[in-house]
Amino acid sequence: MADAFLNIQSVKNDYGATTVVQDFNLGVEAGEFVSFLGPSGCGKTTVLRIVAGFETPSAGAIMVGGRDVTNLKPNQRNIGMVFQAYALFPNLTVAQNIGFGLKVAGVPRAEANARVAEMLDIIRLPEFGGRYPYQLSGGQQQRVALARALAPKPKLLLLDEPLSALDAKVRVSLREEIRSIQKKLGITTVFVTHDQEEALSISDRIVVMYGGKAEQIGTPFEIYNRPATRFVANFVGTLNVLEGTVTDAAAGKVRVGESEIVLKQPLSDAKAGATLSLALRPEAISLGRRPGHDSSLSGLISDVSFLGSVIRIRVDLGKNAISLDTFNSPATPPPTVGDKAVVNFAASDLLVLAV
Amino acid sequence: MKAGRTWAWLTFAAGTAYFFIPLIATLEFSMRMRRGIYSFDAYQVVLGDVRFQQTFGYSVLVSIFTILLGVLIVVPAAYWIRLKMPYLRPVVEFITLLPLIIPAIVIVFGYIRMYGSNSPLPFLATARGTDLLLIIGYATLALPYMYRAVDTGLRTIDVRTLTEAAQILGAGWATIIARIILPNVLIAVLSGAFLTFAIVIGEFTMASLLNRPAFGPYLQNIGANRAYEPAALAVIAFAITWGCMSVIQVLSRFAPKSANQPN
Ligand SMILES: Nc1ncnc2c1ncn2[C@@H]1O[C@H](COP(=O)(O)OP(=O)(O)OP(=O)(O)O)[C@@H](O)[C@H]1O
Ligand SMILES: [Mg+2]
Numbered sequence: 207m208a209d210a211f212l213n214i215q216s217v218k219n220d221y222g223a224t225t226v227v228q229d230f231n232l233g234v235e236a237g238e239f240v241s242f243l244g245p246s247g248c249g250k251t252t253v254l255r256i257v258a259g260f261e262t263p264s265a266g267a268i269m270v271g272g273r274d275v276t277n278l279k280p281n282q283r284n285i286g287m288v289f290q291a292y293a294l295f296p297n298l299t300v301a302q303n304i305g306f307g308l309k310v311a312g313v314p315r316a317e318a319n320a321r322v323a324e325m326l327d328i329i330r331l332p333e334f335g336g337r338y339p340y341q342l343s344g345g346q347q348q349r350v351a352l353a354r355a356l357a358p359k360p361k362l363l364l365l366d367e368p369l370s371a372l373d374a375k376v377r378v379s380l381r382e383e384i385r386s387i388q389k390k391l392g393i394t395t396v397f398v399t400h401d402q403e404e405a406l407s408i409s410d411r412i413v414v415m416y417g418g419k420a421e422q423i424g425t426p427f428e429i430y431n432r433p434a435t436r437f438v439a440n441f442v443g444t445l446n447v448l449e450g451t452v453t454d455a456a457a458g459k460v461r462v463g464e465s466e467i468v469l470k471q472p473l474s475d476a477k478a479g480a481t482l483s484l485a486l487r488p489e490a491i492s493l494g495r496r497p498g499h500d501s502s503l504s505g506l507i508s509d510v511s512f513l514g515s516v517i518r519i520r521v522d523l524g525k526n527a528i529s530l531d532t533f534n535s536p537a538t539p540p541p542t543v544g545d546k547a548v549v550n551f552a553a554s555d556l557l558v559l560a561v
Numbered sequence: 562m563k564a565g566r567t568w569a570w571l572t573f574a575a576g577t578a579y580f581f582i583p584l585i586a587t588l589e590f591s592m593r594m595r596r597g598i599y600s601f602d603a604y605q606v607v608l609g610d611v612r613f614q615q616t617f618g619y620s621v622l623v624s625i626f627t628i629l630l631g632v633l634i635v636v637p638a639a640y641w642i643r644l645k646m647p648y649l650r651p652v653v654e655f656i657t658l659l660p661l662i663i664p665a666i667v668i669v670f671g672y673i674r675m676y677g678s679n680s681p682l683p684f685l686a687t688a689r690g691t692d693l694l695l696i697i698g699y700a701t702l703a704l705p706y707m708y709r710a711v712d713t714g715l716r717t718i719d720v721r722t723l724t725e726a727a728q729i730l731g732a733g734w735a736t737i738i739a740r741i742i743l744p745n746v747l748i749a750v751l752s753g754a755f756l757t758f759a760i761v762i763g764e765f766t767m768a769s770l771l772n773r774p775a776f777g778p779y780l781q782n783i784g785a786n787r788a789y790e791p792a793a794l795a796v797i798a799f800a801i802t803w804g805c806m807s808v809i810q811v812l813s814r815f816a817p818k819s820a821n822q823p824n
Pocket of ligand 1: 221226244245246247248249250251252253400
């Protein structure tokens with residue numbers, strides 16, 4: 207952690223009396239692709255702007271490559287940044303935009319031109335050097351913005367919701383392109399998004415943020431399958447939350463409605479009689495018996511929605527309700543509302559949530 | 562419907578007549594210097610007059626320096642206010658309006674009292690110093706137009722994001738203003754510049770009271786003493802103003818098309 211390439215150390219930021227980022231710690235390894243994921247207003251942009259040097263943190267430090275850059279100006283940090291609104295210079299051509307950082311750095315003209323041509327190839331717009339930004343589509347503009355950020359060979363690449371102004375198809379193809387360029391160049395990258403699918407699909411690690419704090423830091427697999435807090439579990443994917451009462455903490459026994467479930471681990475920090483939340487993903491639940499599904503709860507089917515290849519079924523369990531997905535198969539018609547149902551799952555898939 | 566159109570045309574015709582008849586009359590009068598036939602004699606006299614050439618040249622030169630001074634002050638100031646101190650905008654807008662409210666004669670009397678040859682800043686002790694004071698005064702007079710033009714230009718671009726994009730690429734303030742901000746508001750700056758030019762070319766009060774050989778006092782002098790030449794001068798002045806307007810029109814076609822309007 208301490209020897210990570212980018213180190214964000216105990217960063218805090220206030221605007222007047224309101225604290226918008228607090229106790230934020232993160233180490234990003236060289237070449238790693240880390241996403242900040244969180245709802246609007248949770249402080250993603252603020253942290254990114256602190257890393258870029260546009261904001262000075264109220265406390266804490268930013269280290270890049272072992273060097274403290276907290277008090278350096280943005281133009282002294284050698285960081286590449288891509289903005290949500292593209293921010294291409296309207297008075298310069300595509301080639302001049304890409305070459306801007308090189309020109310400012312005093313790179314000799316021949317060398318700069320070669321680098322611009324190389325970048326145009328990387329973003330697959332080799333013919334577009336002479337055009338002006340207004341002559342490009344949104345996706346093309348954002349690729350040029352990426353090339354412009356990468357041309358001076360920065361140590362770090364920051365992207366603040368670079369895809370949110372684009373339409374859905376372009377968004378998917380461009381995010382894959384960004385990821386493949388990032389891998390090819392091996393550049394350390396921080397990517398801000400509020401789209402969980404985007405974060406899950408392209409990141410090495412994800413920082414889920416909420417209220418100015420990092421709620422959980424982990425690989426997409428960990429974040430999705432082992433959310434540490436109720437917020438993460440709710441924000442990433444669809445989730446069933448069951449309220450239960452602890453009956454035997456040492457044995458890990460919990461009463462949910464009429465049934466008792468035995469968890470795989472003892473509840474060391476809970477007392478008998480305490481209530482707790484258990485989370486369960488829809489895809490971990492089945493209606494019929496399945497190998498490994500050792501626990502069950504019974505109730506009434508309250509809703510059936512047909513989503514194409516998948517049918518989402520809602521089962522009322524008294525105080526709790528559960529959603530589960532089954533694959534659509536032409537041979538077996540879906541159940542009807544009001545039927546009795548028994549839902550099965552593996553106790554090991556249950557997550558005990560810290561509230 | 563039909564009646565509405567007729568009225569529209571009538572109004573238009575009345576407006577046109579109001580505007581063009583004095584102009585045509587002036588033009589016609591200016592060409593009657595030679596008895597019995599139309600000629601350009603008055604223009605020849607005016608253009609051949611050494612004092613015309615000298616005062617006009619002087620005023621053009623002063624206007625160029627005024628424009629430079631105005632651009633150097635207004636562009637960074639308007640940019641900075643948009644970027645860092647947007648809350649100051651109403652105050653600054655009010656300040657830039659002051660030259661329209663305070664008569665030039667008040668300003669120039671202030672100058673004469675403040676900068677006389679015995680004062681700590683004796684601008685008026687030398688001719689060059691007085692020229693400088695005149696330029697500063699003109700820059701003040703042109704401030705309302707220059708500031709508004711530049712501020713309107715800045716509104717068409719996303720000043721903050723473009724600045725940050727340039728900063729993170731390593732650019733300092735001078736580079737950002739010279740290579741990004743100024744080119745993007747160039748058309749606005751030019752229209753401000755031509756307005757400044759128009760003001761400086763015709764200005765009388767300051768030049769006269771500071772006793773500089775400018776075009777305005779010359780115009781006044783000719784107007785008071787000759788018959789046909791003032792008419793010719795008026796037509797020439799119109800031609801210059803219209804020339805400036807058309808140049809603004811032509812230039813605005815080359816304005817960079819802004820592709821990154823903030824949404
Ligand atoms: N200049 C500022 N002055 C005061 N408060 C600010 C300022 N900039 C941001 N904030 C506040 O800080 C909080 C975090 O803002 P930030 O822009 O970092 O959120 P975000 O996670 O990027 O959200 P989004 O997904 O909407 O972009 C917000 O509550 C916002 O209102
Ligand atoms: Mg943001």
